[in-house]
Amino acid sequence: MIFKHSWNSIIRSPGKTFLFLILLTASIVFVNLGSSMNYSANRMLDQANEHFNTVVAFKYGDLHNPDGAWADENFQKNISAIDFSAITNHPAVIAVDQERTISAYAGEDSKVWQNSSPFKDYVIVTLRLLSEQDDGSWTALTYDTIFGRKVTGTVFLKVSPFSSSGVDISDQLLPDRTFLLAAYAQSSSAMTLIPLKPAELVQDPSDTLQGIGELTDITDSSDYFESEQGKAWLELAEALHIIDTSFQVIASSDIQSMIPFHMKQTWLQSGTFTQQPGTCYISERLAGLLELQVGDSWPLAYHYDPEGNPAYTYASETGFSHEEDCEIAGIFQITSDLTYTILIPYPDWLEKKPDNYDFLRVRVDNAQVEEHLRHVDALVPEMVELQVEDQGYSNAVIPILKLRERSLYMTVASAAAGVAVISLFAYLFIVRQRETADVMMKLGTGRARTISYLIIGILIVAILAGLAGTYFASLVDSKLTEAVWSVLQDGIMQDLRFSERALGLQVEFAPELVTADWVRWLTTGLVVSLVFVITLVTSFIALKKPKRRKAKAIIAPKSESGRAMTFARVPGLSLRFALRSILRNFSRSLIVPLTVALLAAFILIIGVSVADQQQAAETIYDRVPTTAYLTTILGRHRQFPIQLQSDVFRMLDNTFQGRQTRMMFQYPATGEQVRAARVELEDANPVIKEFLLTRYMHYEYMGLVTHADGSAGTPDLLERPVVDREKSAIEAQLGFSFLEQQVKRMPILALTDSVTRTSEAIKFRESQVQWLQGYSDENFLNPEYIVVLPDRFMSEQALELGDVIRLAVYEPDENFGVLVEAFDFKIVGSYFQGSRSPVFYVPWNLLTEVRMGTDLGRTVRLNPEDPDSPKVAGLPYEYVAASVDSATIIPENPRDLDGLRNYLEESDYSQIGIIRSNRLAVVIEDKALADGLLSIRQHLSFLGLIIPIMLLLSGLIGFILSYLLTRNRLPEFAVMRSLGSKKTQVYLAFFLEQFFLLLIGFLPVVVVLLARPDWLPAVGRNLVLFLAMYTLGIVIAIALMGRSKVLDILFTKE
Amino acid sequence: MDQKSPEPILKLDNVSYQYSNNYQSVDAVKGVSVDFHEGKMYAIIGKSGSGKSTLLSLMAGLALPTGGQVIYRGTPTDAVNLDAYRRKNVTVVYQSFNLFPLMTCLENVCFPLELLGKTPREAAVIAKEQITHVNLPDTVYRRFPNMISGGEKQRVAIARALASGAKIILADEPTGNLDVANGEKIVELLWHLAHDDNYLVIIVTHDMGITRVADEVMQMTDGYLKPLIMDEIPAIDALEMSKLP
Helix, strand or coil: HHHHHHHHHHHHHCHHHHHHHHHHHHHHHHHHHHHHHHHHHHHHHHHHHHCCEEEEEEECCCCCCCCCCHHHHHHHHHHHCCCCHHHHHHCCCCECEEEEEEEECCCCCCCCCCCCCHHHHHHEEEEEEEEEECCCCCCEEEEEEEEEECCCCEEEEEEEEEECCCCCCCCCCCCCCCCEEEEEEEEECCCCCECHHHHHHHHCCCCHHCCCCCEEECCCCCCCHHHHHHHHHHHHHHHHHHHHHEEEEEEEHHHHHHHHHHCCCEEEECEEEEEEEEEEEEEHHHHHCCCCCCCCCCEEEECCCCCCCCCCCEECCCCEEEEEEEEEEEECCCHHHHEEEEEEHHHHCCCCCCCEEEEEEECCHHHHHHHHHHHHHCCCCCCEEEECCCCCCCHHHHHHHHHHHHHHHHHHHHHHHHHHHHHHHHHHHHHHHHHHHHHHHCCCCCHHHHHHHHHHHHHHHHHHHHHHHHHHHHHHHHHHHHHHHHCCCCCCCCCCCHHHHHHCCCCCCCCCCCHHHHHHHHHHHHHHHHHHHHHHHHHHHHHHCCHHHHHHHHCCCCHHHHHHCCCCCCCCCCHHHHHHHHHHHHHHCCCHHHHHHHHHHHHHHHHHHHHHHHHHHHHHHHHHHCEEEECCCCCCCCCCCEEEHHHHHHHHHHCCCCCCCCCCCCCCCCHHHHHHHHHHHHHHHCCCCEEEEEEEEEEEEEEEEEECCCCEECCCCCCCCCCCCCCCCCHHCCCCCCHHHHCCCEEEEEECCCCCCCCCCCCHHHHHEEECCCCCHHHHHHHEEEEEEEEEHHHCCCCCCCCCCEEEEEECCCCCEEEEEEEEEEEEEEEEECCCCCCCCEEEHHHHHCCCCCCCCCCCECCCCCCCCCCEECCCCCHHHEEEEEEEECCCHHHHHHHHHHHHHCCCCEECCCCCCCEEEEEECCHHHHHHHHHHHHHHHHHHHHHHHHHHHHHHHHHHHHHHHHCCCCCCCCHHHHHCCEEEEEEHHHHHHHHHHHHHHHHHHHHHHHHHHHHHHHHHHHEEEEEEEHHHHHHHHHHHCCCHHHHHHCCCCC | CCCCCCCCCCCEEEEEEECCCCCCEEEEEEEEEECHHHHHHHHEEECCCCCCHHHHHHCCCCCCCCCCEEEEEEECCCCCCCCHHHHEEEEEEEECCCCCCCCCCHHHHHHHHHCCCCHHHHHHHHHHHHHHHHCHHHHHCCCHHHHHHHHHHHHHHHHHHHCCCEEEEEEECCCCCCCCHHHHHHHHHHHHHCCCCCEEEEEEECHHHHHHHHHEEECCCCCCCEEEEEHHHHHHHHHHHHHHH
């Protein structure tokens, strides 16, 4: 019965019911579309997470020791200070890859000559000397090769009269004697053996081995190898053989995060990744050579030096570090780097210092990279660079995240609309039946049955709407998602050529759009449940007895009769009525100005925020400097030899006719000409504004020339350093220079165009360099004698900004040995050194200004073009400028990075991992810019969405408030009509009342705008639209008053 | 008092009125024809739902009849501007007073005058006279309707009715919300307006006391209006009347 009555109560107002059905169906369709789209976006994110792997590579960014990380004291010191467990103990971390390179001997059956062997050029042979040559060397005929691959069988060769350490051994070289010797086999037109003491080939030689000289005469010792010395020789040969034939082994704690696998340079042909101890991975070629398959076991004897020395890691005295059978767990596709390398999971028994500048690789959850970077940033020293290798994940998910964001907006907005529709109709269907419900309760129907009566009909309509909505949504959701998805593909800076956002291989990704029936049904179920909850709550409200409202006391005008007409002077009946109502009913109407003030303030704030974001979008190119740098094809180093004319000048102008020699032009040029040529090329280039060059030399601090106040500094300061250029005979013979070795160990002098904008100085932000007043980074573009020093050095030497110091500048040179000059530099800045190397910074352009090699006895004309110009000592000005160690590109127009990309592609430059004809690779550092732009775009897009919603809401709120306020005034409306007021008069009176309330609420915003007139252009339009929308709401509400039943109101009996 | 206009000021000619919506239609007034003359007080009685108030609203120009004509001084209301008709020619006094709650009593009375184009000051002068006319003290000028008694409210409502200058006063249960003493005073006031000031006063009422002082009494039954001869009034079923709300 209740069901029937409830249903009848609904169908007896078919217009209202139909409207409810339509509106609720529409809401359900849109909520379904939003949730379906959201589901699709989340599934696409899942696909992306499965498809991509992200690795954060930790790279040591300070100056590198050319001998390797194991020998780099600074590296070892800095790395040992890092708390690795804190880095890896983060929820985003999936796996950690630490790598160590060791060696493994696989026995004679698995012998492969290793190109990386440190002894590939050494031999131990017996030979007979034949005759002495003019240069002091001897011809010889070999007999037996005890160790080595360069000499096999009986061959003629030469023997050097100097040992490898420069000792003259000519007196030991006797004809027709048979010698046993260890030697370096130098390949030239005729092979020359340079003898060495056998003890030099091992790290901890035995006493016996140490007693053996460069040459051992065994002519008369047929059983020499039976002797103690002979056995020592054989042991040495065996040790060298083991080292020479050992495989390189990389122990990795997460093999699949290693560069070759992560960059897809190789992949498993068979087997699977496992971190099981005792397993190993080999290349397809090695597996073929050794006839090994997955599952086979292979005996390996490992040896390594815990300190890291890569050359001598096996000694017969100590034997192998560890021996075990390894099971082949996987065979990978051949790759040049790893063809003869064995990969093993990082074993427990391995304890070795870090030996790689790329010292850590952390596989992290794709979506949590930024979070992890923030976590890590405080844990690593400033010279550690973090490189994200995400295989293109971050770019691939941008449209997916946008899709998800849109879907959320759509879901929330349509759900809100749904709630509004449900609430409205709950009011219309339920609250309007309050009297009926009251009667039912009085008749003893009971609360439960009365509520059932009130809500069953609506629920039936809701279920019908749910069915219809789900059906319609199922027809269009996948098509709509696909359409939105395709629109979202066009994002910001999608061109990833040369971008740091796409380092290495980019994995193709084409996600599949997925929708699910259960999502639609669940969504619909939730909406219907919402209908149930709202109608139930509304029913309880309807059944509640209304409280009697106290009549509101209206305060009478204080004066007597004369003031009873307070508004007599106000012209116009409607205006009088409106003002009277506002002032005498203000507390009840206060909700309007308050709401309006809030809405207007919100729109004002949004408008200002939009203007800020637009301004941020305009200025981001200035605030976020975008640079590019030259690098190697694998992008491992930014510091590598670059030729000024054949690399830098040619990049600026590929028709530049530079000869790839150290002389730049057709003649030795002046420094001024070099600078002019550079400026001219930079000016003419359409996409490159300038190059910032850096060149590394070495320095030695000589002393203080003058204090900043002009007073004298170090007394008796030398004009130039005293350098002994005389080479010993040994140095001359071996092409070895003690001076050069000494210079290479000196600290670095960086000649750079900028201490703040170059890639090397990327961690030096302007604020971190304390500049002498009047100086800035700009000064570094000129050939000025200025220097920026590390703060620690300055305090150690008690130096002040403004002091002038003298530095000896050293440069090892392949043609002239070591170039040495002394120059005076004014200290114009200091920087926080931290744990970085104590690098001094001076302007790169000095290289085109200073004359190096003045002590070499060479001369050059002051003006190379003028044959009559006087000659001065030294090398041509541009000599040292010809080579740079790193180059940073400043784009002409950061707004048009695609232009730079096109230019680089047309010039055939390589990208990291993508080799083209020009093997120099370029990386455009555009991530910060792209992230900034994306953030601004998203912000603007969000605000752009909020503004129309706010405006619509304003209209709605205007309508609701006006409707509610005027609804209580219907008797007045009716009386006015009954007294013969024209409709326009009545409408105008109520409209003016609501409009004035609107204006009162709007006043604070007007005051703010008077104080900040500069905001007006940004917010004016939206505020006018707000006023218009709210006013429209008022108009509609007032118009609805006209539909009220005047007669019913007037003839109501109390 | 006996001087009556030869022509009725208000004439109902076969007036009928039908409420209708999509589901039903109700004939609230059926073919009512009657003449009303100035200087007389008429009482219309009848059960709830008999069509009394509907008939009143038709005479007040708040609605047009669906059949027949309401004729004011020879001109049918469907031929005139109803707003102007209500402003100038007819005025209504309601049971629930229908005063503007946010206006003082004086302002309430001024309102119809201002509608007629008087300035607020001119209107105030006239309004004060009308307030005095209905025997209210000038202390009510500055009071709001919720600050005065029911009887005073009804007097203010009558003052407002008089202020418009209309010669027809329609009263819908004017004593319905008043106690007996106040009700009698209001009836007396209306009687004097009809007989002393030559107004046409038509009162829709359940108050049998009014029928005794009315010049003519009519009964509305199921939409039909029939005059009652004074002697017949006691014959009205007392039980039936007692059922009236």
